[in-house]
Amino acid sequence: xxxxxxxxxxxxxxxxxxxxxxxxxxxxxxxxxxxxxxxxxxxxxxxxxxxxxxxxxxxxxxxxxxxxxxxxxxxxxxxxxxxxxxxxxxxxxxxxxxxxxxxxxxxxxxxxxxxxxxxxxxxxxxxxxxxxxxxxxxxxxxxxxxxxxxxxxxxxxxxxxxxxxxxxxxxxxxxxxxxxxxxxxxxxxxxxxxxxxxxxxxxxxxxxxx
Amino acid sequence: xxxxxxxxxxxxxxxxxxxxxxxxxxxxxxxxxxxxxxxxxxxxxxxxxxxxxxxxxxxxxxxxxxxxxxxxxxxxxxxxxxxxxxxxxxxxxxxxxxxxxxxxxxxxxxxxxxxxxxxxxxxxxxxxxxxxxxxxxxxxxxxxxxxxxxxxxxxxxxxxxxxxxxxxxxxxxxxxxxxxxxxxxxxxxxxxxxxxxxxxxxxxxxxxxxxxxxxxxxxxxxxxxxxxxxxxxxxxxxxxxxxxxxxxxxxxxxxxxxxxx
Numbered sequence: 001x002x003x004x005x006x007x008x009x010x011x012x013x014x015x016x017x018x019x020x021x022x023x024x025x026x027x028x029x030x031x032x033x034x035x036x037x038x039x040x041x042x043x044x045x046x047x048x049x050x051x052x053x054x055x056x057x058x059x060x061x062x063x064x065x066x067x068x069x070x071x072x073x074x075x076x077x078x079x080x081x082x083x084x085x086x087x088x089x090x091x092x093x094x095x096x097x098x099x100x101x102x103x104x105x106x107x108x109x110x111x112x113x114x115x116x117x118x119x120x121x122x123x124x125x126x127x128x129x130x131x132x133x134x135x136x137x138x139x140x141x142x143x144x145x146x147x148x149x150x151x152x153x154x155x156x157x158x159x160x161x162x163x164x165x166x167x168x169x170x171x172x173x174x175x176x177x178x179x180x181x182x183x184x185x186x187x188x189x190x191x192x193x194x195x196x197x198x199x200x201x202x203x204x205x206x207x208x209x210x
Numbered sequence: 211x212x213x214x215x216x217x218x219x220x221x222x223x224x225x226x227x228x229x230x231x232x233x234x235x236x237x238x239x240x241x242x243x244x245x246x247x248x249x250x251x252x253x254x255x256x257x258x259x260x261x262x263x264x265x266x267x268x269x270x271x272x273x274x275x276x277x278x279x280x281x282x283x284x285x286x287x288x289x290x291x292x293x294x295x296x297x298x299x300x301x302x303x304x305x306x307x308x309x310x311x312x313x314x315x316x317x318x319x320x321x322x323x324x325x326x327x328x329x330x331x332x333x334x335x336x337x338x339x340x341x342x343x344x345x346x347x348x349x350x351x352x353x354x355x356x357x358x359x360x361x362x363x364x365x366x367x368x369x370x371x372x373x374x375x376x377x378x379x380x381x382x383x384x385x386x387x388x389x390x391x392x393x394x395x396x397x398x399x400x401x402x403x404x405x406x407x408x409x410x411x412x413x414x415x416x417x418x419x420x421x422x423x424x425x426x427x428x429x430x431x432x433x434x435x436x437x438x439x440x441x442x443x444x445x446x447x448x449x450x451x452x453x454x455x456x457x458x459x460x461x462x463x464x465x466x467x468x469x470x471x
Contacts, residue, residue: 064406147353150352150359151352151406151408152354154361157411184413188290189410189412191416193413
């Protein structure tokens, strides 16, 4: 014979277990719903902070020693220096691709900075929309990994100068730094101490610099 | 021609006095002067000058045609890696091979290096400019691309001037260098060697005061870039070297024609 108080306790505990099970199942469903709502609100695409624009990349080809234009649609910042860095970064991304016709490792991170400096005229005055000198600061890792060769180095320099001129017409001269310091050659051949012109003869020199 | 030969024989017992004979012939060479040899050479010159018929009947000697071969890199500067070989070794071997071919054809050849020595670009240009050369070739090699890459300095041409900035001396020779590149291009094409033309900024040739080109030898690949291609192919090396020698022979004959006109 089961005592009465034990029967009451059993019924009470059973009811409490059922109530707790219902509460837990309800909490689990609510948590699941909350999780799903959270996933829905998570960003699934990178925000486009700048509109896509057309950029002309002068892409080098080792096979025929040429530089050919290629027009791409890219999100570009409005700041000219950031714009130049983004365009050159895309150019070097193409060279870092496995099937590149001008294979150079490094990619976009190889362009540390691009500085645009106004060029004074013969009288020493600077015009608001006058010509600019672009100073391209390359990373040491890019230069260390660049293949050595007269053709490949010349094409890299030529394509950078031509690309800058195609997208920033005010840039008429280009100089190169590596990790912020002058360097004699890119990888043993192409002269990096010179100032390059970006007009029709993109590699013409305007004078040696000590 | 004869009076030069006589002078040379008269002074051949002294190596130092030979430089005087070459200077008399219109060539600029370096060398120390030996007083005894100098007097003997002067005496020989007077003796030959006094014998009018000999001098009058002998045509003036043709100036030596000097070619400078610059084997790129060397020493600590190994250049590009070409399979298991360094670029400096390949360019030196090509320079020596080409020198032999040119000397057999009567050229006076000056090389910037004959061994695995470190040489700065300014030193290379200094050697070329002291040689008073009619043609300068900077030899390079690479694994990328195909055939021979033929480059001329990218300096903008300027009018010839008495004094030229050292780092841009080649600017006064750009038009001559472009003509020379055309002759080399024709010779290589005639030898069925693929050629690509370009302009470059190379410190060594930018300071040279002569018709100068830079030649980068790459493996000879088919148009679809398939199949084995190697710089070590003896037939390919021979074709390139012979084509360069043929180009210099043509360049010399053009120079002589220009001088006669």
